[in-house]
Amino acid sequence: MTNRTGASDTALRALHLGLVGCGSMAGTVLRAVRAAGVPLAMVTVLARPGRNVAQVAQRLGLEPERVSVVFDVAGLIACAPHVVAECASQEAVRDVVPALLAARIETVVASVGALAQAETLARIAAADTGTLRVAAGAVGGMDALEAVRLSGLHAVTYVGRKPPAAWPGGYTDNAVVFEGSAREAALKFPRNANVAATVALAGLGFDATQVRLLADRECTNNVHEITFSGRCANGFFRMEGLPSPDNPRTSLTAGYSVARCVLASIGSCLAFS
Ligand SMILES: NC(=O)C1=CN([C@@H]2O[C@H](COP(=O)(O)OP(=O)(O)OC[C@H]3O[C@@H](n4cnc5c(N)ncnc54)[C@H](OP(=O)(O)O)[C@@H]3O)[C@@H](O)[C@H]2O)C=CC1
Numbered sequence: 001m002t003n004r005t006g007a008s009d010t011a012l013r014a015l016h017l018g019l020v021g022c023g024s025m026a027g028t029v030l031r032a033v034r035a036a037g038v039p040l041a042m043v044t045v046l047a048r049p050g051r052n053v054a055q056v057a058q059r060l061g062l063e064p065e066r067v068s069v070v071f072d073v074a075g076l077i078a079c080a081p082h083v084v085a086e087c088a089s090q091e092a093v094r095d096v097v098p099a100l101l102a103a104r105i106e107t108v109v110a111s112v113g114a115l116a117q118a119e120t121l122a123r124i125a126a127a128d129t130g131t132l133r134v135a136a137g138a139v140g141g142m143d144a145l146e147a148v149r150l151s152g153l154h155a156v157t158y159v160g161r162k163p164p165a166a167w168p169g170g171y172t173d174n175a176v177v178f179e180g181s182a183r184e185a186a187l188k189f190p191r192n193a194n195v196a197a198t199v200a201l202a203g204l205g206f207d208a209t210q211v212r213l214l215a216d217r218e219c220t221n222n223v224h225e226i227t228f229s230g231r232c233a234n235g236f237f238r239m240e241g242l243p244s245p246d247n248p249r250t251s252l253t254a255g256y257s258v259a260r261c262v263l264a265s266i267g268s269c270l271a272f273s
């Protein structure tokens with residue numbers, strides 16, 4: 001038997017998925033993995049202290065018997081998931097991901113802005129054993145940007161537009177929320193500028209990538225625009241993502257992108273890169 005992408009039976013073995021976080025993105029990841037036809041054996045969730053199985057199962061739309069909840073990374077490692085998807089925060093990337101990699105557990109990160117922090121990068125570099133997948137998240141076109149980088153990139157600009165209420169700070173009207181480098185953006189907006197970090201990693205780096213974040217009353221969706229020029233190509237990429245119903249600051253696309261990384265890690269979808 002093969003699935004849509006031609007992956008074999010072995011790729012469809014029941015998956016033990018680890019999740020860090022149990023919010024809107026984690027829910028989207030699970031829905032997508034299920035929709036892809038991958039059977040779930042177990043989902044182990046690293047949650048904040050105080051959460052319990054019934055609550056987490058209900059938030060994620062899972063049967064309680066398929067859920068275990070742990071409160072630290074040692075507990076997550078002890079459960080031995082096939083792959084872990086971080087869907088939580090920059091702080092979680094710093095505190096959890098290095099230990100997962102050191103334990104050789106393949107890990108997908110969504111909170112890519114964490115990689116703008118020298119301390120987090122150093123911890124990940126020191127772990128240096130497992131496989132880290134950086135999800136493209138709410139944006140796309142990163143393969144082209146990386147390819148053009150090899151020829152020499154001249155300039156990369158990322159513009160993120162969201163409805164005013166989707167930005168922290170109580171915006172109600174059109175405004176320039178931020179203008180500056182991708183590093184500043186990622187550090188200043190840990191929950192809203194992960195795309196800026198992703199574009200920086202694929203292209204010119206955190207300090208040379210220019211970012212504008214805009215509150216825009218005309219937007220009903222989250223719009224991401226990347227403009228680049230390089231020696232072998234110039235490009236423009238635009239993606240308009242529907243907001244997650246339970247967290248309008250997060251585009252639904254981001255969860256689907258994390259799911260795609262999970263599926264790629266178990267050989268259950270084409271791994272374009
Ligand atoms: N790459 C991309 O394009 C994008 C990336 N993101 C990243 O994804 C993250 C998740 O997004 P989303 O699901 O919408 O956010 P939500 O706020 O809906 O959910 C976040 C979840 O993570 C949990 N959490 C946060 N920190 C920790 C921690 N240290 N340990 C355990 N659990 C933790 C929260 O717990 P609790 O509810 O108990 O506080 C909550 O369950 C965002 O914070 C952002 O960093 C978001 C959008 C796009």
Ligand SMILES: O=C([O-])CC(=O)C(=O)O
Nearest residue numbers: 192193194195222250251
């Ligand atoms: O989901 C989005 O549209 C983008 C986002 O929040 C981020 O870059 O962190």
